[in-house]
Amino acid sequence: MSGATVRIAREEWRWLARSRVALVAGVLLLLLIITATFTSVQKHEAIDEARARYQSEQIEQFYNQPDRHPHRMVHYGQYVFRPLAPLAFFDTGVDAYTGNMVFLEGHRQNSANFAEARQSSLMLRFGQLTPAFVLQTLAPLLIIFLAFRALAGERERGTLRLMLAQGISARQIVSGKLIAHAAVAGAIVLPALLALTIMSASSGASAQALLIILGYCAYLIVWTLMALVLSALVPRARDALLALVALWMVTVVLLPRGLPELVAASQTLPTRIETEVAIGRDLKAIGDSHDPDDPYFNDFKMEVLARYGVSDVQDLPVQYAGLVAMEGERLTSDLFNRYAADANAREDRQNALVRTFGLASPLIAVRQLSMTLAGTDLDNHQDFLSQVESYRYSFVQHLNRMQAEQIPAVNPGEDPRIDASNWLEVPGFAYVAPNPLAYAGGRIAQSFGILAAWLAGLACLLILAARRLERIAR
Amino acid sequence: MSLFLAELKLTLRSRIAAAALFLLFLLAALAVWSGISLSDRQNAAIERVQAAHAQDLAAVARVYGQPDGDAGYGAYYTFYLTWDRPSPLAFAAIGQRDIQPFTLRVRTLGLHSQLYESENINAELALPGPFDWAFVLIYLAPLAVLVLLHDLVAGEREAGRLRLLLSLPGARGLWARRLGARYLLVLAALALPLVLGLMLTQAPLTLGAGSLLVAALYLAFWSGLGLLVAALVRSSGGGAATLLGCWIVLTLVAPTLATSAINSAIPAARGTDLSLAQREIVHAAWDKPKEETFDAFFVNHPEWRDTPPVTGRFHWKWYYAFHQVGDEAVAPQVAEYRASLAARERWTERVGWLLPTVSTQVLLHRLADTDLQAHLAYQDSIAALHRRIRYFYYPYVFEERPFTAADFERLPDYQPRPSGGSLAWGSLIALGLAALALLALSLRRAHRVEMVQPTATSRPGRGFLSKPAFT
């Protein structure tokens, strides 16, 4: 790096420091990041605390239920609350759009309810104040604001010719400006870096935090390069600004909004009701436990009788109805899983399509990266739902087994119940947060690949633009 | 008038202006198409659901519509379908329709354990917000205004035409005419696709006129701001930067800050509370003396007081009574929950008094009936249906009358709520005042442009942006 390059970078900083508008915009963005970080951390803690409290309250209530028939407890059910990922404060991702409370009961699959976006006014759709929002949406604008005149301004004023006439090469000038503005991009990421380091230290998600920072650095450098390329190509600073803002508009606002409708139109998601009806139909097709002549349940009965070596259900050491309930639950849960897998696959195809189109927008790549690493992407939610479903299945079967084993098979009386101490044997829901690096490694690599491709492409363009600058200014 | 036409022609002959206008028109047309596509998709989904539901209902009727059928079973297994079709204007302002459920089934059990079920949505697709006409208006149209107005004065100065222009006797009305011409062009680029969409969906004239009025006022606000900035700044770069700054604050920063403030000041956790509370009440009933349940139930349903008493362990009338008692017991929490949502809506409207972007959003989505309020109205229509089905079954259950196939023919029908688009007057007045005030201010300021001596020599600062950093 030559002395001239460094000098040019220093000059650019001096100009930025002396320009009132640049200074004000920079300070405002910094304030915004800090506000976003603080409010987001605060909100994150409040939500986390509330969900943990509800979770422990509800399991307390479950354990404190009186003596009952286990089937009553199957419908008393359990509420499960989605815990927030430790880095969710940084990027809340889809959390506001997916419900966070699920009611679990026997042979029904309820939805996750009370998503924040459904309980907020439409203003929420303008965006949520998180560090990720500021870095993804606003930081590129600041970079554009500060860098659009870097080369076009020199050209407009005629100082570019002057510099070239003194034997400084366009490449030196361009690298000087690049150093100056890349440093600005670094300064923008700094507060987020601090917050992430502090927050991730206690949660053991530092690898994710590091990758997030890396992703945003790449993203902001992409914008720095973009600003300089356009500033080098366009003869007037004002035109560079308009062109850059148009680019920002397309890649940050338009594409992310426009693509979903295209994708949603190409791939239909079935509604809950259709799924419910279809599952009901499939269940009927397998067998009807109430029908004495039903072939499936007659086979089931024969198999049970054979297993216990008796010839009549009356002689079973367990309650036959309880066994039927368990078998029914097994069949239902199978179907739930099959339909959920299908719906998830459809959603995944939709999202994969967006990501493919996302080659055209570095924002889509960095957004995906950030959500995935922060543990707030859709896959993570799908994983939560599948953990919830398997817990639902296990706790319902637990209770069904109690019914089979503890409710007398013959003459149980009008109101058979089992002892309340049994409820304590049902384990509570233990959510295991998945590690994004393990389950989404490919996707993370893909996002980094896209960002790297942008970086490489723009760097080449910048070199070409520098050459052209030298040609036309001479 | 013909001078005005000359200005229109002049604007259209500028390549960058024509490109911006064409792009805006194209995007508005795309947005209208996209909105109609979503509306169609939701209508198709509703039809699919209706078909699936009809099959399901027929199967239930076959099993439980026996000559000696028990209404208790019939009520337990019969779901009632509700749906909320997009209003004819929904295509223009999709609002929350992409995230709120628009079909829901309920049965005679406790309403509040059924009402808050959500729909399968792909949250990642919903995250960036819908691409509809309202989006093009609120976000993109101001940028077109920016392109057309940021160098209105500075552009003439930089091109060296300003002194010649101002030396002409008719120069006084120049800025107003140019502003008017550009304003109308932007409005036309937006309105044309909307009108096409309105004709396709056959939306009521008043709703269409309402959204055009909102668009006209919102654009007037931005045009006023554009002219004000254009009259104040010294360079076109400064004009572009200043207007862009306003745009960022009004569409990105301020609404996000306001949302964050409103949602933390008004929590909506009562939804969770009421769900938990209702479960406790309903399930505790199994272990309480039946009289307690009935006493509570008869307070609001005295007409069933003298029906035959329940003696055995189980009777459907007791079962449905404790579900209803559960609903009634959580009424305070429900009211609080609804109040918190209403408060969030109210505060958003108030924020709109200060932020035209927000008031425009409020206005358009109220007209299109796609906001939170619309969803709450849908929930109300579900509650009304729930009440009707309860009262439909109560005579059978409480008087222990058989429920037969013929009775299945007489199930209550869901009455979809009437399309409830309305004009948010407060927001309209606020938006109108903001637009008028800015227009008046900016025209006055533009008038003074001719008094300012436009020489190339720099003069002592004239306040705002007198020394622009962007040249």
Place this chain on the structure above:
Amino acid sequence: MKSETADAVLEARHLRHSYGARRVLDDLSLRVGAGEIYALLGGNGAGKSTTLNIFLGFVRPGSGSASVCGIDPSTAPDEARAALAYVPESVALYDHLSAYENIDYFLHLAGANRHRTSVIDPALDDVGLVASARGQRVGGFSKGMRQKVAIALALARNVPVLLLDEPTSGLDPRATAEFNDLLEAARKRGIATLMATHDLLSAAAVADRIGFLREGHLDEEVAANGGARFDVDALFRRYSERRESRTA
């Protein structure tokens, strides 16, 4: 003398003006009659443009008064502007419009609603803009051609007063000669022309009278003596004396 007998179309009486503490015009008086060309000669910063600005109504004089056809531009700028045409130092037009379209548009702005087409071509004839150039976009025009368009606009507006600011700066000798001929066209139409310039030769070639402006004050007026016009050498001597005395 002609100017003292004829009614003054353009008149300045005891103009004084300051920008802040800096005095720019100091008791400036002048009169220009119909069909007369008056050159206001002075160095950079002498106050020429300020004088024009006062006639244009862009600047309100500190004291004294100006009148254009009897109208005071500081109280009735629009009426005054309706009576005058102004050609700025560097003529800039709408680059994406042709010469013809530019004139049409500016005429329209100036309030001419009808019969524009019937005046534009004769005006372009008068300034000698070749027919082939009239339909071309002015983006590629030289300064001289732009000036022709601007003067054609002035002629087409058919106003009694023409104000020119440094019209010959940046013109080559041939374009300057053409410009001088243009002023003859204005003179023939009986237009009162006030031309601010620092170009002695051009002033001597066309002006009926030359006013020497120094530090905002009109030092001396010299009139052309009949057909012989000015004695350029004598003028030059005076002009440079003045400049020296000013720098001294």
